[in-house]
Amino acid sequence: MPETPAFQFVNLRQQHEVAQLGMWVFLATEVLFFGGLILGYSVYRFMYPEGFAEAARHTQIAIGTTNTAILLTSSFLVAWAVSLARLGAHRLAALLFAAAAALGCVFLLMKGIEYRIEYGEHLVPGYFFIFRGPNATSAWLFFSFYFVATGVHALHVAIGIMVLAVIALKTRRGAYSERYHAPATVAGLYWHFVDLVWVFLFALIYLPGRAS
Amino acid sequence: MSWYPPRALVFSWLGLLGLLGLTVLTAYQPLGAFNTPIALAIASCKALLIAAIFMELREQNGLMIAVAGAGFFWLAIMLWLAFSDYMTRPSL
Numbered sequence: 001m002p003e004t005p006a007f008q009f010v011n012l013r014q015q016h017e018v019a020q021l022g023m024w025v026f027l028a029t030e031v032l033f034f035g036g037l038i039l040g041y042s043v044y045r046f047m048y049p050e051g052f053a054e055a056a057r058h059t060q061i062a063i064g065t066t067n068t069a070i071l072l073t074s075s076f077l078v079a080w081a082v083s084l085a086r087l088g089a090h091r092l093a094a095l096l097f098a099a100a101a102a103l104g105c106v107f108l109l110m111k112g113i114e115y116r117i118e119y120g121e122h123l124v125p126g127y128f129f130i131f132r133g134p135n136a137t138s139a140w141l142f143f144s145f146y147f148v149a150t151g152v153h154a155l156h157v158a159i160g161i162m163v164l165a166v167i168a169l170k171t172r173r174g175a176y177s178e179r180y181h182a183p184a185t186v187a188g189l190y191w192h193f194v195d196l197v198w199v200f201l202f203a204l205i206y207l208p209g210r211a212s
Numbered sequence: 213m214s215w216y217p218p219r220a221l222v223f224s225w226l227g228l229l230g231l232l233g234l235t236v237l238t239a240y241q242p243l244g245a246f247n248t249p250i251a252l253a254i255a256s257c258k259a260l261l262i263a264a265i266f267m268e269l270r271e272q273n274g275l276m277i278a279v280a281g282a283g284f285f286w287l288a289i290m291l292w293l294a295f296s297d298y299m300t301r302p303s304l
Contacts, residue, residue: 017276020272020276021275021276021279024276024279024280025279027280027283028279028280028282028283028286029283030283031283031284031286031287032283032286032287032290035283035287035290035291036290039290039291039294042291042294042295043294043295043298046295046298046299047298061236065232065236068232069229069232072225072228072229072232072258073225073229075225075262075266076217076221076222076224076225076228076266078266079221079265079266080217080218080221083217083218083221084215087214087215089214089215092215185268188266188267189267192262192263192266192267193267195262195266196258196259196262196263199255199258199259199262200255200259202255203235203251203252203254203255206239207235207236207239207247207251208247208248208251210239210240210247211239211240211241211242211243211247212242
């Protein structure tokens with residue numbers, strides 16, 4: 001385990017800070033990546049408010065809410081695991097990282113079930129899409145956003161699961177300590193960000209049009 | 213015992229679940245034009261909790277917070293400029 005910093009750093013503390021800074025720069029690009037999608041959604045929702053409200057009522061809010069709770073809980077487990085990895089409590093930290101990755105798998109499974117339901121209800125744009133009434137065109141737009149945004153987000157979750165699995169294994173082997181824990185911290189930042197994006201997607205996809 | 217989760221993490225987690233319940237409940241109340249702003253305000257509160265506590269931004273120096281905020285700052289400019297166009301177009 002690298003208890004000495006790489007040659008370009010003064011000390012491990014600086015190396016750790018640079019790793020975190022690098023992850024935040026990457027996450028800033030991710031904000032703009034998802035931001036472009038959200039801007040497109042917002043403009044079309046502004047132009048077709050009734051159509052978006054009606055389309056959003058066709059989403060599975062029970063699955064969406066459960067999935068949000070699952071991601072929030074997995075984020076909590078990761079934050080706890082990172083704090084334990086720093087204390088040197090390797091076994092429990094590894095277990096918590098693995099549990100968070102498992103919750104990520106449950107999230108993807110539920111998402112798959114949700115897609116299956118939407119496929120059965122003919123809500124997949126471009127593939128036997130059927131939506132009755134005057135709002136069919138804007139519902140098409142809504143579900144295009146829905147599948148692209150949740151699909152890209154699911155890809156992020158899948159990558160995050162693999163990252164957490166690797167971190168769990170390395171934690172189990174005692175790779176991290178109070179002095180050296182940058183990979184665990186940075187992987188945690190990525191996972192929390194995936195959670196943060198979902199919080200906004202949840203509000204934009206599942207909540208509109210519920211009261212009307 | 214030191215393996216207990218830090219209190220701030222537990223309270224944030226419970227707070228996040230509470231806000232999730234609140235946002236689902238308010239979404240079903242007929243508040244007209246207020247439903248969407250309330251949903252987005254609650255989402256922003258959740259995002260702030262995640263960023264400040266889970267992502268440990270509250271313990272970071274100014275440089276880290278500035279870099280973390282930069283993406284959101286530019287996103288805000290993008291949304292602002294786009295909507296200053298779409299919201300001021302005369303209906304044809």
